[in-house]
Amino acid sequence: KVPRLFTAGIASFYEGYYANKGINIVKGTVASGFSTNSNGEVTEVKLKDGRTLEADIVIVGVGGRPIISLFKGQVEEEKGGLKTDAFFKTSVPDVYAIGDVATFPMKLYNDMRRVEHVDHARKSAEQAVKAIKAAEEGNSIPEYDYLPYFYSRAFDLSWQFYGDNVGETVMFGDNDPKSPKPKFGSYWIKEGKVVGAFVEGGTPEENQAIAKVARAQPSVESLDVLAKEGLSFATKI
Structure with missing residues (x-):
C-alpha cells in the first residue's frame, strides 16, 4: 500500500528522515539473490545491477496475495x-x-x-x-459502510490516512525531515471534492478530523486555497 499511497512529496520526507537516521535506501534496483556461509547464514544480498551488500540479517517484505x-x-x-x-x-x-x-x-x-x-x-x-x-433471530442489521484507513508508526513518527487516494494531490504543513516536530499532510481531490486525507504527526483530534473529511467529501474552491488552509480545512468540517 505504501508505494501506491505515498506521493513524491510525502516519500521525500520519509526518505530524508530515514537518511538522517543513518539508513541507506537503495533505489533503482531489486534484490536478485543471497550469499551464505558454510553454516547457511546469510552474508550478502546480491542486487540485480551487479552490486552486493554485506548483511548479517535480511528481512523480506514483499506483500502477499490471499489464497483463494x-x-x-x-x-x-x-x-x-x-x-x-x-x-x-x-x-x-x-x-x-x-x-x-x-x-x-x-x-x-x-x-x-x-x-x-x-x-x-x-x-x-x-x-x-x-x-x-x-x-x-429474524432481524436485520445495516449494510457495511467502511471508510478505508491505513496507518504506520516508526521511530517518533506516526501517520494516518483515510479515504481514497485518487485524483489530484495537495500538500500542506512542515515536511522538512530535519524539523524537530514535523507535521504535514496531503489531500486527494477528485471532481472538486476531497476524497482522501493523510497527516503525519497529527493529534487524535486532527486524525479524527481528516477521517471526517474523507467520509464527508466536501467540495473545495481551489487547490491553492486547500494548500493554504491545510489542517484547518479539516478541523472546521
Whole structure:
C-alpha cells in the first residue's frame, strides 16, 4: 500500500528522515539473490545491477496475495477475492468471507473493493458475526459502510490516512525531515471534492478530523486555497 499511497512529496520526507537516521535506501534496483556461509547464514544480498551488500540479517517484505484457490469453482470470485454482499455472505449459503480474502461492496464509493488491512479485518469479522446472529433471530442489521484507513508508526513518527487516494494531490504543513516536530499532510481531490486525507504527526483530534473529511467529501474552491488552509480545512468540517 505504501508505494501506491505515498506521493513524491510525502516519500521525500520519509526518505530524508530515514537518511538522517543513518539508513541507506537503495533505489533503482531489486534484490536478485543471497550469499551464505558454510553454516547457511546469510552474508550478502546480491542486487540485480551487479552490486552486493554485506548483511548479517535480511528481512523480506514483499506483500502477499490471499489464497483463494481452495474455493476455486465453488464460490464466486471478483477482483482476486471471494465476492460477498454487504454482510460478507458469499455466493454459497451459510459461507461468509472476511478480511483480505473478501471483495465486498464499498458503499462510500459504490464499488466492489478488496481491502488488506487489520482495521477492515476486524470490522468485517464483526459485521459477519452480527449478520449471522441477526439472521438467526429474524432481524436485520445495516449494510457495511467502511471508510478505508491505513496507518504506520516508526521511530517518533506516526501517520494516518483515510479515504481514497485518487485524483489530484495537495500538500500542506512542515515536511522538512530535519524539523524537530514535523507535521504535514496531503489531500486527494477528485471532481472538486476531497476524497482522501493523510497527516503525519497529527493529534487524535486532527486524525479524527481528516477521517471526517474523507467520509464527508466536501467540495473545495481551489487547490491553492486547500494548500493554504491545510489542517484547518479539516478541523472546521
